[in-house]
Every structure is written in C-alpha cells, then in structure tokens.
Amino acid sequence: MNREKFYITTPIYYPSDKLHIGHTYCTVATDAMARYKRLKGCDVMFLTGTDEHGQKIEDKAKEAGVSPKAFVDNIVEGPRGVKDLWKLMNISNDRFIRTTDDYHMASVQQIFKKMYEKGDIYKGTYKGKYCKPCESFWTESQLVDGKCPDCGREVQDAEEEAYFFRLSKYADRVQDLLENTDFLQPRSRVNEMVNNFIKPGLEDLCVSRTSFTWGIPVDFDPGHVVYVWVDALFNYTTALGFLNDRYDDYAKYWPADVHFVGKEIVRFHSIIWPAMLMSMEMPLPKHVFGHGWLLLDGGKMSKSKGNVVDPYILAEQFGVDALRFFLMRTFPFGSDGNFSNELLIQTINTDLANDLGNLVSRTTAMVGKYFGGALPQGCGPVADELALAQMAAQGQQISLQAADPADPVLFDAQLVVAAAGLRGAYEGCMESFAPHKALDEVFKVIQRANKYIDENTPWVLAKDMQANGPRLAHVMYNLLEATRICGVLLTPFMPASMDKLFDQIGAGSGCRTWESAGVWGSLPPTTAVSKGENLFPRVDLDKALEQLEQAQADAAGADAGPAVELEPWVEENVDFDTFCKSDFRVVKVKACEPVPKSKKLLRFTLDDGSGTDRQILSGIAMYYKAEELVGKTLVAIVNLPPRKMMGLDSCGMLISAVHHEQGEEKLHLIMVDDAIPAGAKLC
Ligand code: MSP
Numbered sequence: 001m002n003r004e005k006f007y008i009t010t011p012i013y014y015p016s017d018k019l020h021i022g023h024t025y026c027t028v029a030t031d032a033m034a035r036y037k038r039l040k041g042c043d044v045m046f047l048t049g050t051d052e053h054g055q056k057i058e059d060k061a062k063e064a065g066v067s068p069k070a071f072v073d074n075i076v077e078g079p080r081g082v083k084d085l086w087k088l089m090n091i092s093n094d095r096f097i098r099t100t101d102d103y104h105m106a107s108v109q110q111i112f113k114k115m116y117e118k119g120d121i122y123k124g125t126y127k128g129k130y131c132k133p134c135e136s137f138w139t140e141s142q143l144v145d146g147k148c149p150d151c152g153r154e155v156q157d158a159e160e161e162a163y164f165f166r167l168s169k170y171a172d173r174v175q176d177l178l179e180n181t182d183f184l185q186p187r188s189r190v191n192e193m194v195n196n197f198i199k200p201g202l203e204d205l206c207v208s209r210t211s212f213t214w215g216i217p218v219d220f221d222p223g224h225v226v227y228v229w230v231d232a233l234f235n236y237t238t239a240l241g242f243l244n245d246r247y248d249d250y251a252k253y254w255p256a257d258v259h260f261v262g263k264e265i266v267r268f269h270s271i272i273w274p275a276m277l278m279s280m281e282m283p284l285p286k287h288v289f290g291h292g293w294l295l296l297d298g299g300k301m302s303k304s305k306g307n308v309v310d311p312y313i314l315a316e317q318f319g320v321d322a323l324r325f326f327l328m329r330t331f332p333f334g335s336d337g338n339f340s341n342e343l344l345i346q347t348i349n350t351d352l353a354n355d356l357g358n359l360v361s362r363t364t365a366m367v368g369k370y371f372g373g374a375l376p377q378g379c380g381p382v383a384d385e386l387a388l389a390q391m392a393a394q395g396q397q398i399s400l401q402a403a404d405p406a407d408p409v410l411f412d413a414q415l416v417v418a419a420a421g422l423r424g425a426y427e428g429c430m431e432s433f434a435p436h437k438a439l440d441e442v443f444k445v446i447q448r449a450n451k452y453i454d455e456n457t458p459w460v461l462a463k464d465m466q467a468n469g470p471r472l473a474h475v476m477y478n479l480l481e482a483t484r485i486c487g488v489l490l491t492p493f494m495p496a497s498m499d500k501l502f503d504q505i506g507a508g509s510g511c512r513t514w515e516s517a518g519v520w521g522s523l524p525p526t527t528a529v530s531k532g533e534n535l536f537p538r539v540d541l542d543k544a545l546e547q548l549e550q551a552q553a554d555a556a557g558a559d560a561g562p563a564v565e566l567e568p569w570v571e572e573n574v575d576f577d578t579f580c581k582s583d584f585r586v587v588k589v590k591a592c593e594p595v596p597k598s599k600k601l602l603r604f605t606l607d608d609g610s611g612t613d614r615q616i617l618s619g620i621a622m623y624y625k626a627e628e629l630v631g632k633t634l635v636a637i638v639n640l641p642p643r644k645m646m647g648l649d650s651c652g653m654l655i656s657a658v659h660h661e662q663g664e665e666k667l668h669l670i671m672v673d674d675a676i677p678a679g680a681k682l683c
Pocket of ligand 1: 023
C-alpha cells in the first residue's frame with residue numbers, strides 16, 4: 001500500500017549563538033506535527049539543520065579568534081550545541097542539513113548557475129542598506145526610523161558589485177499565489193506580505209556579496225559568494241538530493257507539505273522562495289506557516305539584549321515533556337506569546353499535575369485498591385455505549401438526555417461520547433496547524449474524566465463491593481479507556497511520558513495506535529494496571545523559581561569561563577600593528593573573592609600600576625581558591641572593552657594557559673616573577 005507522504009521542515013538555524021527557547025518552540029512544534037503524521041501512518045520526512053554561512057558568522061568567528069568552520073562546528077556539534085539540544089528535546093528529525101556540507105554547496109552552485117543562464121540572475125551594482133544580524137538588504141524607504149524594519153537594529157551602507165535575481169518578474173505570480181490559494185498561513189500574514197512588500201513594487205534582489213568570503217563561491221565569478229538566503233532556502237531541496245547524489249528522495253518528498261517558520265522570515269519563504277522556485281521551474285511547497293514569537297517582557301528574545309531563556313535549564317529542571325507540552329499548550333501557534341517561568345510552572349501544575357497526573361494516579365490507584373490491579377471480565381463497553389461511540393467517532397452531533405440528570409448511565413454516555421469523538425476534533429485542529437487547539441480538545445476530555453470520578457464517587461461504591469462491584473469495574477474501565485485515548489493523542493507532544501502512562505494503564509502496543517484512538521473499547525477489560533511513578537509531580541513555585549535563578553546564574557558564570565577547545569583561526573595572520581594594539585600588563589592581586597550566586601566567577605581587585613584599582617572577573621573558580629591568589633603576580637590584557645558579568649564590570653582578562661589531560665580541561669593562570677612591578681608592559 002502506498003502511504004501518504006508528508007514532508008515538513010523547520011527553518012535552519014543560524015549557529016551564531018546557542019539556541020534559545022524561541023528556536024526550541026518552532027522545532028518542538030514541527031516535531032509534534034511530524035510525530036502526529038507518523039502516528040497516522042504517513043511516510044514522514046522531517047528536516048531540520050543549520051544555516052552556517054554569512055557575514056554575521058564570519059564576524060563572530062573572528063571575534064572568537066577561530067575559523068568560521070571551527071566556530072560553527074562548536075555550536076552545531078559541540079557540547080550543549082544544536083544537535084545536543086534536539087537530542088535532549090527528543091526531536092525526531094529524519095535528516096539534519098548543514099549548509100557547509102559539500103553536497104549542499106555544490107548543488108547551490110548549480111542552482112545559481114541555472115538561474116543565471118536562464119537570465120533570471122544578472123550582474124549589477126548594489127547600493128543600499130544592509131542589516132548584518134538579519135542578513136537582509138533594505139532600501140532607504142523601507143527602513144523604520146533609519147533602522148532595520150525586522151529587528152530594529154542599526155543598518156550599514158553597502159555598495160558593491162553584485163548579482164541580482166529578477167524578483168520583480170515574478171511579482172504577479174507570487175501575489176496570485178498569496179491571495180488566491182492557501183499557500184501562506186495563517187491568512188492574516190497574507191495582507192502583510194502583499195501590502196507591505198508586493199504592492200509597493202518588488203525590487204530585484206541582490207543575491208551575491210563580495211565584501212566577505214564566508215559563503216558558497218559563485219563558481220563562474222570568483223570573489224562573489226552566494227547570498228546566504230539563496231543558499232539557505234534551497235536546503236529544503238538539496239537535503240532531498242536535488243542536484244546531488246548524496247540523497248535520492250527529491251522525487252518522493254518534494255514539494256514540501258509545509259514549512260514552519262517564524263513570522264520575521266515569512267517574507268523570505270512566501271515571496272523570495274516561491275519566486276526562485278518558479279524561476280527554477282520547480283513545484284512550490286504546499287504551505288508556509290508563519291508562527292508567532294515567544295516574547296520576554298513583551299519584547300523579542302535576543303542574545304544581544306541578554307534576555308534569552310535557556311531551554312537546557314528548563315528541560316533539566318522540569319523535564320523535557322513538560323517543557324514540550326507547555327510550549328505547545330500555552331501559545332496559540334500563529335500568534336506571539338509572553339513567556340514566563342511562572343506561566344510554565346502554572347501550566348505544569350494545572351494541566352499536567354492536577355488534571356492529567358491526577359486522573360492517571362487516581363485511576364490506577366483505585367484499580368489496584370479495589371481490584372488488585374486487574375479488572376474483571378465483562379466490565380467493558382455495553383452495546384449502547386459502542387453505538388454512541390461509533391456515532392461520535394463519525395463526527396455526528398449527539399444530544400444526550402436523561403430523566404434524571406444524576407443517572408449514572410448519562411455520565412457514562414457523556415464520557416464515551418467525549419472520548420470517542422476526540423480523535424476527529426483533534427485531527428481537524430492538527431490538520432489546520434493549530435496544535436494548541438488540539439491540546440485544548442484533549443484537555444476537555446481529561447477534565448470530563450476527572451469530573452466523572454467525582455460524579456461516580458468510586459470510594460462510596462467500594463463500600464459494598466458485592467452490590468456495586470460490577471458498576472465500579474465499569475466506571476474504572478471507562479476511566480482507563482478515556483485516559484488511553486487521551487494518551488494516544490498526547491503522544492506527539494510528550495512521547496516518553498505517554499509510554500510510561502501506557503505502561504501504567506496496561507495499554508499494549510495495539511492500544512497505542514491512531515486507529516485505536518478512534519475506537520472506544522479497544523483496551524482489553526482485564527488488562528493489568530500498575531500505579532507507577534508520578535508522571536508529573538507538582539512544582540513548588542517559590543522553590544522552583546529560586547532554583548531557576550541559581551541555574552541561570554551558574555550558566556552565566558559558565559559562559560564567562562574558558563571557552564571549549566576550538567581549532568585556532570589559522571587562515572589569517574594577525575599583522576604586527578594589530579598585535580601591538582593588545583596591551584598586556586603585569587598585575588598584582590590585591591583582593592580576590594568568589595562572586596555570589598556564581599559557581600565559576602572570581603572577582604579580582606588588581607594593582608595595574610596606574611594608581612587606580614582594576615576589577616576583572618574570571619571564570620576560574622573551579623581551578624583556584626580565591627584566597628590562594630591574593631598577592632600573586634599575573635598577566636592581564638587591559639585594553640578590552642569592559643564587559644558586564646553578573647551585574648559587575650570586568651575590565652580586561654587574566655591570561656592563562658589551557659590544556660587537556662585525559663579529556664579533562666586544566667587551566668593555569670600565567671604567574672610571573674614577583675620582582676616585576678605592576679603595570680610593566682609585555683612586548
Ligand atoms: N537561518 C534563518 C532561517 C533560514 S530557513 C531557510 C534564521 N535562523 S534563526 O536561527 O535566526 O531563526 C530560526 C527560527 O527561529 C526562525 O523561524 C525564528 O522566527 C525562530 N525564532 C527565533 N526567536 C524566536 C522567538 N523568540 N520565538 C519564536 N521563534 C523565534 O532565521
């Protein structure tokens with residue numbers, strides 16, 4: 001049988017800094033969608049990766065004193081890097097592309113040449129503005145208050161010989177695509193694109209750069225590198241083997257079913273991307289979905305503003321599934337949402353600990369207590385319930401009435417109808433890219449099931465097992481069955497926890513499937529139930545906030561500590577004049593103390609010979625005790641710009657030697673002869 005294919009992508013991330021919770025949001029959403037489609041039996045291709053070229057990366061690498069490749073390797077493959085983060089978050093991508101992969105680079109060169117040979121790329125001169133952080137070109141009139149309209153940062157003048165893509169040629173076709181199809185979602189993004197970018201007149205796009213070298217060379221014109229967005233967008237096709245031999249499933253998976261992207265890159269995906277595909281005469285992706293941002297204190301998170309939230313810290317403290325769930329449950333996927341630790345903890349406590357966790361632990365505990373862990377034969381669904389369930393599963397509207405509103409048969413019917421109809425409602429939400437609404441549907445059933453416990457008061461029934469035993473068993477069965485159906489539909493969001501949940505309620509592999517989620521009564525009635533570990537423990541708000549603060553302070557200290565071992569920048573020599581600009585001085589330690597709340601930082605008060613004390617913070621508390629350094633004669637570079645760490649200024653850097661012994665990092669401060677006076681210059 002030919003399975004339906006589903007190709008879904010995340011944006012490929014810039015490895016210019018460690019990823020934050022905003023990046024994690026998009027990847028978790030894509031993962032949940034991919035897992036949902038797999039659950040339904042689709043043949044899924046889920047691609048993610050990293051977008052490693054461009055001026056920003058080149059500059060960052062220079063700042064770090066390493067080659068661009070070493071720089072990105074560290075962020076992508078290194079400890080707590082991109083790949084580690086996706087592993088931790090249980091991301092089930094089928095493929096990971098790095099735009100520095102040879103096969104991708106060779107394909108992009110061919111793509112560029114094809115568009116050039118077709119006449120859609122031509123040579124000219126670029127004169128305008130450039131936003132380095134966004135790697136975006138702008139005209140004067142597009143700027144907002146003279147700054148980048150996307151990120152609000154300073155732009156710089158750019159004038160250079162460049163190749164241009166005839167974007168203007170495709171303006172009408174792109175406008176038609178946006179206005180007359182469901183290509184771009186949510187619909188609200190269409191007006192923004194058409195009114196802000198297409199109607200004012202689409203200008204041709206500058207697609208090569210000459211002022212830096214970290215990019216894919218234009219092979220027929222050395223000196224030019226391909227504009228990073230052209231390089232990046234085609235990743236969606238090269239990762240399938242388009243114009244390369246590395247993979248062989250372009251024909252099978254292209255066009256993409258959906259690209260999930262953040263709202264600020266919708267322009268690239270809904271205007272530039274389809275235009276280039278039209279030029280290449282390639283099929284267009286079926287959908288682009290522009291999701292909102294996670295905001296912190298109402299603003300976008302960014303490393304430069306220092307307001308990023310570290311997903312590692314949250315996942316380690318609250319658990320991966322709780323974090324995944326929170327991201328998908330709390331923020332409507334197409335809109336912005338305000339992130340806060342309090343909101344995260346509140347969601348865990350309300351939905352996971354109270355609603356879902358309690359349902360599972362109360363039900364399994366009662367099956368254990370009243371039935372020794374296995375329900376008796378015959379407690380499963382009765383014929384009327386099966387008929388109702390079937391109608392609900394087919395999406396029929398069912399109105400339930402009983403003479404007595406406290407009739408237990410009515411309670412049963414209400415629960416059965418809610419749980420049996422859940423899969424259809426959930427599917428509708430997932431198919432329209434509304435995971436938050438799908439979760440809302442699941443939680444309505446979980447809440448209904450908890451209410452069902454209160455309506456049936458099993459502890460009262462249990463007082464007379466002889467009379468009420470069969471009724472109690474049926475109540476328990478219904479609870480297990482409703483829990484199971486919810487569990488199946490929560491699997492794409494919390495895969496590891498749902499496996500544990502299934503083990504506890506005794507749902508074997510046949511009862512964990514998409515098909516079984518649409519069939520009330522799939523769980524065998526006599527299945528063995530065991531009350532296991534508490535799936536979602538309640539979080540103490542104050543204690544957790546305190547721990548988070550500590551973890552964040554420690555992480556800030558770690559960031560300030562010695563960098564991980566990196567391959568040195570060997571491609572460029574430092575000229576003598578540049579070298580001479582570094583001001584190394586002998587300094588004497590007058591005082592040294594640990595920085596409160598940081599495990600790594602020591603605060604030095606130094607005599608640098610100037611007559612005024614110099615303060616330097618150094619992340620070396622793992623190697624030295626503060627008191628043992630007082631009186632030592634050290635070396636510092638003193639003309640670095642001051643840097644804030646843990647709210648304190650650090651004016652310079654102490655010089656140390658770092659090496660590795662049996663995989664462990666060793667650090668030695670450079671100590672010189674005490675006879676050398678403070679302030680002596682090293683040259
Ligand atoms: N490299 C480009 C994408 C190229 S795709 C062909 C890029 N990279 S990025 O690392 O800057 O951003 C990757 C994604 O993370 C974007 O979709 C962006 O919107 C998303 N997010 C970054 N910060 C975010 C939030 N605070 N909230 C939600 N998503 C955000 O753009």
